Amino acid sequence: MSSVLAVVSLLLLQTGVQGFLVLLSGSSMDHLEITREAILQTTAKVCKQLASVEGRDFTLPPGPLTVESLALACSSSGSAKSFQSAISDVSWRNARVDIRHTSDVEYHFDGETFVEGRKLITDGVSSVKASIKQENFEEARQKLGDILHTLQDFYSHSNWIELGNRFPHSNLIRSDVSDIGPVADKNTPTCRSCVGKDCQNNILEDIIRDKKLTSGYFSLEPFFSIKPKGKCSHGGLSDQTSRQEPTGGINKDSLESSHGNWHTAAAEVAVAATSQLLEDIRGAAGDTDFLRMMGISKNGSRVLCFVIDTTGSMSDDIAAVRETTSLIIDSKRGTPDEPSAYILVPFNDPDFGPLMRTTDPDVFKAQINALSADGGGDFPEMSLSGLQVALTGAPPSSEIFLFTDAPAKDLNLMGTVIALIERTKSVVSFFLTGSLGLRRRRASDQGQGQVQHSRMVESDSQLYMELSQASGGQAIQVTKTELPKATSIIVESSSSSLVTILQAVRSPGRADNFSFTVDESVRNLTAYVTGSSLSFTLTSPSGQSAIDFLFDFVEVSQGPHPAFAVLESRPQAGECHACNATLLVSVTGSESVSLTEVALVEASGSGRSVEPWNQSAAETSWLPWTESPDGEFVVRLRGENSATTRALPDSFQRQSSTRLRASTVMVTAEAERSVVFCLASG
Known part of the structure; x- marks a missing residue:
């Protein structure tokens, strides 16, 4: 299997469908x-x-x-x-x-x-x-x-x-x-x-x-x-x-x-x-x-995608990106972790884009080297517009890194960007250097300019924090001199076999404990802890692994052609006994895996799972699912891998990096001949 x-x-689902069955029978x-x-x-x-x-x-x-x-x-x-x-x-x-x-x-x-x-x-x-x-x-x-x-x-x-x-x-x-x-x-x-x-x-x-x-x-x-x-x-x-x-x-x-x-x-x-x-x-x-x-590349399927602010004060940041780019390309060239493609999206104000894509690492180096930092205007920039271009142009499940020292001007795109993150399941990380950045305003018509000493205050960076949390990425605030050290995260996360075991976000001022299982297939386990005034302890740590999973919410049709297709809207929130949503989970990386639990877990930290699926391994299993979390949630898997050096199967867990939202809106309309259409919207 x-x-x-x-x-x-x-x-x-019923059997006896029209067309070759879309479901196993x-x-x-x-x-x-x-x-x-x-x-x-x-x-x-x-x-x-x-x-x-x-x-x-x-x-x-x-x-x-x-x-x-x-x-x-x-x-x-x-x-x-x-x-x-x-x-x-x-x-x-x-x-x-x-x-x-x-x-x-x-x-x-x-x-x-x-x-x-x-x-x-x-x-x-x-x-x-x-x-x-x-x-x-x-x-x-x-x-x-x-x-x-x-x-x-x-x-x-x-x-x-x-x-x-x-x-x-x-x-x-x-x-x-x-x-x-x-x-x-x-x-x-x-x-x-x-x-x-x-x-x-x-x-x-x-x-x-x-x-x-x-x-x-x-x-x-x-x-x-x-x-x-x-x-x-x-x-x-x-x-x-x-x-x-x-x-x-x-x-x-x-x-x-x-x-x-x-x-x-x-x-x-x-x-x-x-x-x-x-x-x-x-x-x-x-x-x-x-x-x-078909998703097969000699160098794996990892795509390296940079979204870069090119306004005047970003010259130091761009230099750090050039250094990081060269390090990644030179260290990964000829290895299984060499990116299969490279994407660059510049932005400033009012311009953003175009998206530049290449499979040639030397061409990508030249594109990064050709970036110039100039201008600036008012402090906020079109960062979300640049990110939207990247999310729509990069393949699903891409790793995207955005560099800026300014807040976003195009806040109206927040909902669109989150929806794109959920749909593409891409991970977005932000490198924010605005706390000590200098922004030069454009000269006025009279040719007079002035230097603007600006700080990316907490309210400015909060948007980037929320987007990184939604995607499973990070938002790292550093000084421009610290940026080269921070970008080492890009090198570490550019592995083709990176998986997420646990990711959690908690509000300040609250202590919490997290337990997770590290299975035998995991290598190079890395824990990232970010925040302010941090105090933490790692106890009995027992990364990278081939075992991972894919998931989709699908809609089910029980009409003349019973079938299912990827849901184009969010699943319905709360109890909903007539909702048309189904979770499909496919585990990859091993032929010796059995699942013991599939659950939707609230991201808020309550730990409540909604109707977990518990069963020994089976190629296809069905469970009525009538409730989903009201707020943000992640998909969590637990199971066993029999391909192990141990006497007993090796337990493992995996979590989706993307945080999902259920819809709180349900629209029902009755058409002619009593055909009922049901629409869930986020």
Whole structure:
């Protein structure tokens, strides 16, 4: 098992869905499994080819392909977490099609929409290739997930398999070929009525003989049929056309479907077709960029991102950043911890940006060296605007470092920046040197200037403190002469295998005790304690580790296409027995991990956990979850790792670095035909 997938849910999901199942169901294959298997197979081929070209060995352990074993074989063990994240990005976007396009038949090749469905795929493939060329890998993964759902549904919803085909229909992904073979026209009957097992042979003999393509019609409307006379239906409880002549259905979504005896063959061909499409994208993008889209880089997936104030008084700070940049690049070059990309975003007032991105460390050095500090104007600067540019342009889960000696002018962006931190799960740290900084005002029209002696008072720095706490980063106030020593934190945190064991924030004047478990896989354990008038004691300390986790809140659809997709709003706060939110947790870095607890823990320090999930390891588990903390909270995992030198399994704990917020707003509207829509907003 490549990872432990824990699903903590408010709703138990039904089986018998439309489209390849998006959720696990016995021995049936679902969209997620089909997508994951194809990505693993194709990535293995790419890495093997690269290893051959570079004269390296490529060895996979026996047994099924896993994220961890494949990342190791690709000489990129530090990419295991980002590889798993990339697979999740594609898979969740695939699942999202069943929620966002439930009744858009062309997204599922229903109703003989072969021309329209094929166009969605070919246009999407072009979009993926363009995004990769622009190094927008997140957008490429999202579009890839969209088109893979449609491509995979072709093999479940059409009669391609019943026609005797056991290979992909290559013309579905080729924009240079419009012919997809003979298709039954609108006036040609394709099915006879059937019930139950009789539906295994309900496609008319002349359709099979003449090798004509058809697919089932589908409608949610009980009193309005879109199915022409004599046509096949999709089938299933929610398909109203399956109750009209000819009755029954032809989908192969699961072993229990109308044509369930062809489910396995359809799923296997869907895997092959998905691999074929991935190979086509690989051919256009090249091996290196294909792997980067999949989160695999020779140097891991860590991105170094600097957001720098370039006003006049920042010359000393910029010099310290240059020194730190050179140290990181020179010490990490050629090691697994070398950043896979570098991002720079300058800001002052009124300007900010542009975002500069490069994979060449020497180019990044030149960009830092080219920064000049001048001007200043009034004291506050556009720091949040610069940070917003970085958060939207850097990959998810990036480490971002912002340097300034001034408060933020653009305070109106506070909510937007926090929302971006929560969505991207990026860690933002601030280096604040304003307490002793000098700020020179711009000369007036008469050419008169003055020196402004300014202090970044506590109220000014509080905003940066709150943002760092929300992201799991730090806000460090130092003098300009102390900055080079403080930036050593950047060097220490630029490891590709950095994990968070415990992070807590407490109000001044209150003593507290914190207990945490340090497992055998942890190396180079580092404790950061920041604040004023500190007094602390470390007792019995028993860092960096391969074991980490990914998490997402997802929304669940129980309509005609039961599925889940990443929640685009915050989960509902407090008790909510009808809320549509589910927590997905995937543990990476070990194939010998079992979870004993998944909990939402209030960040305020009360220690209250909401409905912890306690169970021995299982690939998928469900638990009704009807309450979330009212304030800020983190996700905490506890478990055991059996891959240890000890006689008994090694206990471990991990915590999300990002602090999350639940929504306190619930809007419910009733539309026509008594369809209820529920919206949670932060």
